[in-house]
Amino acid sequence: xxxxxxxxxxxxKNTEPIAPEVYREMGLIDSEYQKIVEVLGRHxxxxxxxxxxxxxxxxxxxxxxxxxxxxxxxxxxxLEGEGLENAGVIDIGDGYGIVMKMETHNHPSAVEPxxxxxxxxxxxxxxxxxxxxxxxxxxNSLRFGPLDDAHNRYLFENVVAGIAHYGNCVGxxxxxxxxxxxxxxxxxxxxxxxxxxxxxxxxxxxxxAKGVGNSVLYVGSSTGCDGIHGATFASVELGPDSxxxxxxxxxxxxxxxxxxxxxxxxxxxxxxxxxxQDMGAAGITCSTCETSAKxxxxxxxxxxxxxxxxxxxxxxxxxLSESQERMLAIVEKGHEDDVAAxxxxxxxxxxxxxxxxxxxxxxxxxxxxxxAEVPAKxxxxxxxxxxxxxxxxxxxxxxxxxxxxxxxxxADYNEALEKLLGSPSIASKEWVYRQYDHMxxxxxxxxxxxxxxxxxxxxxxxxxxLVCDCNGRYCYLDPFVGAQIAVAEAAxxxxxxxAKALGVTDCVSFxxxxxxxxxWQFKRAIEGMAEACExxxxxxxxxxxxxxxxxPETAIYPTPVVGMLGLIEDADKxxxxxxxxxxxxxxxxxxxxxxxxxxxxxxxxxVNDLGGSEYLKVMHNVVAGQPPALDIEAEKRLHxxxxxxxxxxxxxxxxxxxxxxxxxxxxxxxxxxxxxxEASIVADCxxxxxxxxxxxxxxxxxxxxxxxxxxxxxxEKHAIECTILGKVQGDRFKIDVNGVTxxxxxxxxxxxxxxxxxxxxxxxxx
Amino acid sequence: MKFGVIVxxxxxxxxxxxxxxxxxxxxxxxxxxxxxxxLKGVDCVIVPxxxxxxxxxxxxxxxxxxxxxxxxxxHTDKGGYAIGICNGFQIxxxxxxxxxxxxxxxxxxxxxxxxxxxxxxxxxPWTNQCKNGQVxxxxxxxxxxxxxxxxETLKRIEDNGQVILRYCDEAGRVTPEANPNGSLNNxxxxxxxxxxVAGMMPHPERAVEKIxxxxxxxxxxxxxxxxxxx
Numbered sequence: 001x002x003x004x005x006x007x008x009x010x011x012x013k014n015t016e017p018i019a020p021e022v023y024r025e026m027g028l029i030d031s032e033y034q035k036i037v038e039v040l041g042r043h044x045x046x047x048x049x050x051x052x053x054x055x056x057x058x059x060x061x062x063x064x065x066x067x068x069x070x071x072x073x074x075x076x077x078x079l080e081g082e083g084l085e086n087a088g089v090i091d092i093g094d095g096y097g098i099v100m101k102m103e104t105h106n107h108p109s110a111v112e113p114x115x116x117x118x119x120x121x122x123x124x125x126x127x128x129x130x131x132x133x134x135x136x137x138x139x140n141s142l143r144f145g146p147l148d149d150a151h152n153r154y155l156f157e158n159v160v161a162g163i164a165h166y167g168n169c170v171g172x173x174x175x176x177x178x179x180x181x182x183x184x185x186x187x188x189x190x191x192x193x194x195x196x197x198x199x200x201x202x203x204x205x206x207x208x209a210k211g212v213g214n215s216v217l218y219v220g221s222s223t224g225c226d227g228i229h230g231a232t233f234a235s236v237e238l239g240p241d242s243x244x245x246x247x248x249x250x251x252x253x254x255x256x257x258x259x260x261x262x263x264x265x266x267x268x269x270x271x272x273x274x275x276x277q278d279m280g281a282a283g284i285t286c287s288t289c290e291t292s293a294k295x296x297x298x299x300x301x302x303x304x305x306x307x308x309x310x311x312x313x314x315x316x317x318x319x320l321s322e323s324q325e326r327m328l329a330i331v332e333k334g335h336e337d338d339v340a341a342x343x344x345x346x347x348x349x350x351x352x353x354x355x356x357x358x359x360x361x362x363x364x365x366x367x368x369x370x371x372a373e374v375p376a377k378x379x380x381x382x383x384x385x386x387x388x389x390x391x392x393x394x395x396x397x398x399x400x401x402x403x404x405x406x407x408x409x410x411a412d413y414n415e416a417l418e419k420l421l422g423s424p425s426i427a428s429k430e431w432v433y434r435q436y437d438h439m440x441x442x443x444x445x446x447x448x449x450x451x452x453x454x455x456x457x458x459x460x461x462x463x464x465x466l467v468c469d470c471n472g473r474y475c476y477l478d479p480f481v482g483a484q485i486a487v488a489e490a491a492x493x494x495x496x497x498x499a500k501a502l503g504v505t506d507c508v509s510f511x512x513x514x515x516x517x518x519x520w521q522f523k524r525a526i527e528g529m530a531e532a533c534e535x536x537x538x539x540x541x542x543x544x545x546x547x548x549x550x551x552p553e554t555a556i557y558p559t560p561v562v563g564m565l566g567l568i569e570d571a572d573k574x575x576x577x578x579x580x581x582x583x584x585x586x587x588x589x590x591x592x593x594x595x596x597x598x599x600x601x602x603x604x605x606x607v608n609d610l611g612g613s614e615y616l617k618v619m620h621n622v623v624a625g626q627p628p629a630l631d632i633e634a635e636k637r638l639h640x641x642x643x644x645x646x647x648x649x650x651x652x653x654x655x656x657x658x659x660x661x662x663x664x665x666x667x668x669x670x671x672x673x674x675x676x677x678e679a680s681i682v683a684d685c686x687x688x689x690x691x692x693x694x695x696x697x698x699x700x701x702x703x704x705x706x707x708x709x710x711x712x713x714x715x716e717k718h719a720i721e722c723t724i725l726g727k728v729q730g731d732r733f734k735i736d737v738n739g740v741t742x743x744x745x746x747x748x749x750x751x752x753x754x755x756x757x758x759x760x761x762x763x764x765x766x
Numbered sequence: 767m768k769f770g771v772i773v774x775x776x777x778x779x780x781x782x783x784x785x786x787x788x789x790x791x792x793x794x795x796x797x798x799x800x801x802x803x804x805l806k807g808v809d810c811v812i813v814p815x816x817x818x819x820x821x822x823x824x825x826x827x828x829x830x831x832x833x834x835x836x837x838x839x840x841h842t843d844k845g846g847y848a849i850g851i852c853n854g855f856q857i858x859x860x861x862x863x864x865x866x867x868x869x870x871x872x873x874x875x876x877x878x879x880x881x882x883x884x885x886x887x888x889x890x891p892w893t894n895q896c897k898n899g900q901v902x903x904x905x906x907x908x909x910x911x912x913x914x915x916x917x918e919t920l921k922r923i924e925d926n927g928q929v930i931l932r933y934c935d936e937a938g939r940v941t942p943e944a945n946p947n948g949s950l951n952n953x954x955x956x957x958x959x960x961x962x963v964a965g966m967m968p969h970p971e972r973a974v975e976k977i978x979x980x981x982x983x984x985x986x987x988x989x990x991x992x993x994x995x996x
Contacts, residue, residue: 255822458785
């Protein structure tokens, strides 16, 4: 117990040491405990050691990832200065900024998928509106094991339901995302929730506890015992006893969140809120320490004043609870009632639990008992940093020397195409997004199912486009190139709807970083992502790292997901992937320039482009080779050309050519438009490579024949390649390779395969 | 025509309805807080979509007891116009201002998508700007939009022309396949006997501009303005 002399600012009595098994259970190692003793100059109390253990967990403290994340220039500012707070902001002109962030909720979703996913959405939304921004979009990036396994179906079903439950109720449209299925995610599902909000640049709220004497206002839901040590749980591997961790998972109440959104935006308008922060991971501990540390102040709070769901909670439990839908607001002294009135109007708690001090310490009282006295900065900023060993994984040698030329041609290309279209990773995700309200707020200009979703910005001519993307298989084969491709493909998706990429939020998931091979993957992926983001001039404005995504059986592929924001200058001039009318010319734009005297094929694939492909996995169950090569400069020229062509109204459709290759891209445009196509490919590679190879920097477009001249000029100007493939016509999907018809199916038939793949697996029916 | 949009805690289509009236219809509009007893002299009340009071008990079951609903009842008793959209439809049914009830979709999941609707009676305050056989493209977004009632009520509302909208396919055919939620007789919208109160599950306020994919919702919203002018 701590004893504080009246009027004194120091603790006069030391405490007993905490038993090693107690702090180890909380996730601290011996040296970290010693460091706490050094910082405090005494042994910590039970409450204090709990506070350190969550704040110094990888989840909150980035103790392993921090040295690597410094590679992101913008991150560097975020980590070292007070430039970026809860989420980064991108200026889109007209006085508006877009705030966006993505965060994982992998571990909770693995043990309690519905609430795990739901609270993932809730947490990311709070990061947005604590900036003073109104949330305008949710996205999500999901990974599961194959759907032939009942447990994977259970996880998929409930994660989607949890996202729908939360997002639909709060009235924020869920407009885009990705869902990928692969063996490595069995038992290690990935649930990444992303959100974007809009804010007047002048009205961005701060997360600083400025102004000594200002009041600390607790707002939102009451505090319960749910989610204690959630952040610590996120920082260990999943195992057989993970089921017992279910009480670590928080329970979400989207209705409270909706009230909190409206009340927070209204309260900020009073002008009396000095700072505000979400209580997410590590709850009151994190919000009090971080807001104080950022402002260089201290804070004094009384846990007895915290609204509770049960009466017998200890200070430890109150400080570590991760109950949802709560915020900490710093309010100008004398105006507590003005701010509290807004929250009370919305039926929410608003209670003064303490005040800002000048001593840099967070004092936690339980009535007249002092239960914790810790330097705010030591909790928020001084998490021990570890420089972990890296080692190139053994498996890479094997997968890289795999001989792709030995892959036989399929007996029937029609069947191969249908197998790919019926692969859940490629198949229609309508089963998923139909469960999400993607139109509320009436801004959605491009609905889910396109390369990227778009929202018009009211009061301006503009629209923003949003997307998230990652190919984990590529990252497994080469994390550096794989992460670069994630950035390139996200930007390409944006370009295909006519949007110029402006910024990135990242959400990266890996296995156990204490294993040198996993840390090597992490380091290489971040290096690749940082280099690509710089090349595309898309700063990484926010992000999240999730480690320990492994079970004793498997570790996940390195999965560095990129969330990207793009801008469409004229909202009316956007493009979608489906063919629009018969008679349009179908062409392939390739970000490569083939010299006139070149003997090689005009921009199709080489055998290496089968490396890491969906085709190789689906047809041969092989994950090998190297990811397709990426030339970032060529990629950028392609994007500029696409954006100019769309803004000049030249294109009827544009679609990124990626997973499943050219054949799948053509099929998706055909299916979406309910129109047939007759295409001819001339290539000096095998038909399977030409059809299903995943060479980068390509997009399938269609346009009226009379626009070809203008497009030709743009293609010339940007030094890219345009190959005419054929025409939109009829109701058959037909592709010739080197004069031989290899694919010929009714559009209706391939549509059924593509549309029914997921519903059939989930419901046993179409 | 002056519109009023009710705001319950948990309403989330209130702002969309407000913008549709103010920016597209260019008519005067005000928000009305759920604790108000006074409707500020509005001619037409919009009870918007969302999750009023969280909808944890039963959709619309709590909202019907809010103070503002007393005022809405007085307003409609006097012949004032009111339309409930989605959750608003559920609330008006719970308040017995409209016949029938809305239960869980037959697929038991939330469904958000564009659907096709065909007007079933053009001679109402809510459909007079539609054409016979017209197919309206308007989105739905709900988990409990399955319209049910007893056989007697069904016969009565059908005979009285109280069914105003039905789900149909792209060709305007009212088929089981075109029914997104299991509603009896593909019913998407109904009115009370007098016709001044309407409820519909699809969201007309979401289909008011070309950039949103459809402006067909204006046919519904403009109808009441025209009707009142006559």
